[in-house]
Amino acid sequence: MSQQAFIGPGSLEHVKEILGSHQAKKILLVTGKKSYIESGAKDALDPYLEGSEVIRFSDFTPNPKLEDAQAGISLIDEVQPDIVIAIGGGSVIDMGKLIVILSAQVEKNTEEIVLNQDLVRTKGLPFVAVPTTAGTGSEATHFAVVYIENVKYSLAHDFILPDYAIVDALLTHKVPSPIIASCSMDALTQAIESYWSVGSTEESKAYASRAIRMVLPVLKSLHGGDRRAKEIMAEAAYLAGKAINITKTTAAHAISYPITTYFDVPHGHAVALLLGKFFVIHAETGEEDITDKRGKAHLSEVMSDLFSMFGCDNAQDCCKQWYKTMDEIGLQTDLQIIGIKTDTDVQLIESKISLERLNNNPVKVSPKMLHDLLLVSWNSCS
Ligand SMILES: [Zn+2]
Structure with missing residues (x-):
């Protein structure tokens, strides 16, 4: 799997052409709870989402848990978005990766998939990773961290590599x-x-x-x-x-x-x-x-x-x-x-x-x- 990366201040504007190339009208946005607004990410991203239907998923804690991912998977099943954009720190991007890949599989028992990655057979929805904290590099990897009962697992598959990485340092300027x-x-x-x-x-x-x-x-x-x-x-x-x-x-x-x-x-x-x-x-x-x-x-x-x-x-x-x-x-x-x-x-x-x-x-x-x-x-x- 290959990835298209946009790097540099202001590169967030490429969201517009990505949405255009997928003719995406309905977007699932994965974000942190407060950080999305406080970091300025919302203000930066909003102009590029005008005219699209946006559904936001932020109901999870840092260090992604499988039970939290379940809610995101149900949301994907329900709203059937055209594309998923995860914008936030490493946990947010990992959560985006998890719900995109897990929702696409025939196997519905998500714990089974985490324990046996051979059950990953299908690539998920188009996925855009936009880091806002400059640290984990999750936007560039083909694995996702997930915790099951306090034990950390790493689900790895080529299909998990985000289709697009947008690394825009303007988004990190308000990070404490x-x-x-x-x-x-x-x-x-x-x-x-x-x-x-x-x-x-x-x-x-x-x-x-x-x-x-x-x-x-x-x-x-x-x-x-x-x-x-x-x-x-x-x-x-x-x-x-x-x-x-x-x-x-x-x-x-x-x-x-x-x-x-x-x-x-x-x-x-x-x-x-x-x-x-x-x-x-x-x-x-x-x-x-x-x-x-x-x-x-x-x-x-x-x-x-x-x-x-x-x-x-x-x-x-x-x-x-x-x-x-x-x-x-x-x-x-x-x-x-x-x-x-x-x-x-x-x-x-x-x-x-x-x-x-x-x-x-x-x-x-x-x-x-x-x-x-x-x-x-x-x-x-x-
Ligand atoms: Zn690390």
């Missing part, structure tokens, strides 16, 4: 600083994880390294609300999305999902918490615990590429720089303050980890390593 901080760290973490993933290719590494080189110089000015920085960030998040569309993410993401669910840490903040430590783990692990078939020499080369992108001499420096940056953009790095304090907390996280993502990590992550990471050595880079 804490959200910007969290989202930018998500994009950066995704690019780094993609770069060292066992599934990396020359193509994915090219997207990832471009994203990393774009994000690093603007991280701090982004926090200060700089507009040009937000434009660079929006494009970098899209590139990071294209990178993980090929490789998927690794251990920092795998461990983050239960931290988000049980300790109430936003996604981008949660993935950043342990990423810095993996600079050290990946640089120091011996051949026997490396899962990437290309071996230690390959991983060493990957790590030294990353060190040079970060402008640091070694893994420890990169790790320290990582947590210093988090501090500077206002993200808590103290796991004890976040609430991860006891063996029981660690066991809870361990029991809900995404094994699929963990297996994508270039180094084996053992329960002992996880215990040490979360309880013993979380505040040191040695």
